[in-house]
Amino acid sequence: MTTYAAIDIGSNSCRLKIAGVHKHRLRTLHEDREVTRLGESVFDGGVVSPEAMANTIRALRRFHKAVQAHAVDRIRVVATSAMRDARNQSAFVTWVHSATGWKVEIISGLEEGRLIQMGVTANEPGARGKCLLVDLGGGSCEITHSEQGRIREMVSLPLGAVRLTREFLRHDPPQPEEIARMQRFIQRELRRAERKLGDLGVRTVYATSGTAAALAAASDAKKKTLNTAMAKTASVYALTEKLTRMADLQRAGVPGIGPRRSEIIIAGAHVYTALLDRLHLPGFRYSPMGLRDGMLALMLAESEQHTTAHHRFEEERWSSVLELCKHYGVDAKRAEPVRATASQLFTALQRVHEMPRDYRVWLEAAAMMHETGKFMNYQGHHRHTQYIIANSELYGFTPEQRAITAAIARYLGKSRPSANDRALRGVPMQEQRNVQRAVVLLRLAVALHQDRASDVQRIRVNVQPKQVRLRITPGRTGAELEFWSVRKETAYFREVFGRELTVTLD
Numbered sequence: 001m002t003t004y005a006a007i008d009i010g011s012n013s014c015r016l017k018i019a020g021v022h023k024h025r026l027r028t029l030h031e032d033r034e035v036t037r038l039g040e041s042v043f044d045g046g047v048v049s050p051e052a053m054a055n056t057i058r059a060l061r062r063f064h065k066a067v068q069a070h071a072v073d074r075i076r077v078v079a080t081s082a083m084r085d086a087r088n089q090s091a092f093v094t095w096v097h098s099a100t101g102w103k104v105e106i107i108s109g110l111e112e113g114r115l116i117q118m119g120v121t122a123n124e125p126g127a128r129g130k131c132l133l134v135d136l137g138g139g140s141c142e143i144t145h146s147e148q149g150r151i152r153e154m155v156s157l158p159l160g161a162v163r164l165t166r167e168f169l170r171h172d173p174p175q176p177e178e179i180a181r182m183q184r185f186i187q188r189e190l191r192r193a194e195r196k197l198g199d200l201g202v203r204t205v206y207a208t209s210g211t212a213a214a215l216a217a218a219s220d221a222k223k224k225t226l227n228t229a230m231a232k233t234a235s236v237y238a239l240t241e242k243l244t245r246m247a248d249l250q251r252a253g254v255p256g257i258g259p260r261r262s263e264i265i266i267a268g269a270h271v272y273t274a275l276l277d278r279l280h281l282p283g284f285r286y287s288p289m290g291l292r293d294g295m296l297a298l299m300l301a302e303s304e305q306h307t308t309a310h311h312r313f314e315e316e317r318w319s320s321v322l323e324l325c326k327h328y329g330v331d332a333k334r335a336e337p338v339r340a341t342a343s344q345l346f347t348a349l350q351r352v353h354e355m356p357r358d359y360r361v362w363l364e365a366a367a368m369m370h371e372t373g374k375f376m377n378y379q380g381h382h383r384h385t386q387y388i389i390a391n392s393e394l395y396g397f398t399p400e401q402r403a404i405t406a407a408i409a410r411y412l413g414k415s416r417p418s419a420n421d422r423a424l425r426g427v428p429m430q431e432q433r434n435v436q437r438a439v440v441l442l443r444l445a446v447a448l449h450q451d452r453a454s455d456v457q458r459i460r461v462n463v464q465p466k467q468v469r470l471r472i473t474p475g476r477t478g479a480e481l482e483f484w485s486v487r488k489e490t491a492y493f494r495e496v497f498g499r500e501l502t503v504t505l506d
Contacts (some may be wrong), residue, residue: 003019004021004076005072006295006299009104011160012035018066039081064099105399111395114154119289119292120208120294126285127146129147131204136160136161143156161271173245206287211271215269231286240273317361328369328374329375338368370442373385382413383410386409402426403426436496437497471504
């Protein structure tokens with residue numbers, strides 16, 4: 001049985017979930033959680049404290065033993081809001097790698113929201129229609145408008161319970177002026193969210209993470225199981241007023257809250273009160289699903305290539321590429337032949353380049369986006385392209401995959417990949433050889449589509465032990481410019497692949 005593990009290093013706690021694949025579905029095998037308050041020191045001083053790091057590493061070492069015990073085939077480790085803000089994030093990432101061998105991905109708030117949406121919609125039948133998803137963590141709050149399992153709009157706000165508590169609530173119980181300042185800040189951020197989300201017209205709201213669980217349990221204490229708990233707006237408002245007047249010890253005694261959540265529940269409760277009121281929502285239903293479930297669902301979708309989930313993932317990933325092209329004024333009709341030719345070359349030259357199959361996706365994405373840099377400046381646009389791709393929100397691309405795609409698109413001018421290049425800093429050393437090979441294929445694809453006035457009808461590739469023959473069949477308008485452009489690439493082809501590239505024009 002194939003087994004996956006997902007680890008979420010959040011601002012308040014670290015969570016582990018291990019699941020096995022049974023009949024194309026995920027079945028939970030093990031879960032663990034540790035409150036580490038990683039974000040407290042970050043939100044105070046901008047860095048993760050040594051104590052918080054040590055606490056988190058201890059939890060991750062425990063997770064590591066569980067991962068080994070379950071013989072996990074694939075693991076993904078992500079860090080969220082606190083790590084996004086921490087100035088010493090590289091030190092933390094290095095320490096985690098040294099202690100466990102794991103590579104930590106620091107994901108954006110929007111990528112966090114996308115994964116949460118995937119986790120909830122994959123496991124909650126009621127969330128597959130028109131609904132709003134709210135995930136209020138320790139450092140940020142992701143609000144997603146979802147319809148038929150697809151994201152309509154999303155916003156990530158700095159309204160995490162730990163962040164707000166550290167920033168605004170210095171006394172216990174908090175003083176009225178502290179609450180007032182925090183409320184003004186919450187309202188300001190929600191106005192921004194309201195402008196982006198627009199008129200929602202939703203009545204179904206799912207909320208995830210610890211704050212939602214505590215509020216749902218305390219608001220609907222009669223329910224026997226938390227998974228069915230519903231927190232109505234009026235009850236959340238009354239509970240918030242009650243908690244605000246209590247000291248920490250009293251809050252800890254409220255059913256569903258407990259001693260660890262009691263320290264930060266006031267801030268989280270005020271966010272939910274303001275959110276429900278401002279967006280005219282009837283309340284929310286708690287869902288135990290979240291970021292880890294989205295990570296697991298994504299790993300399953302990536303590997304189970306014949307499933308509906310995989311096709312939806314590929315469709316949404318490609319939509320994000322096309323959306324980026326549109327945003328930066330790229331003519332998709334002109335870029336599409338370059339993509340198709342790059343894909344054809346990837347298949348035809350498989351025995352020559354020997355790249356993993358994932359590189360087909362990254363090569364095709366680079367082919368579509370290779371002219372985005374012209375939006376900024378035609379001069380040096382390849383450098384601008386690399387920056388845009390590496391720093392843009394691309395659904396389904398991890399930061400490392402974005403770095404690889406960006407590097408493939410970078411070297412279409414006179415420069416060639418070199419290990420010391422800034423463009424390759426986000427690319428693992430073991431991948432740089434594959435990036436160089438993908439660059440060669442993209443350069444050939446671009447060369448074969450030089451001029452709109454010319455017409456390459458088709459290309460044929462013949463791979464021989466010491467050489468590769470490329471035959472170009474021109475259309476009515478000829479393909480002399482493409483023939484000349486491809487011949488300029490033969491020396492670099494020989495340098496990278498150790499084979500001669502001969503080009504003929506039929």
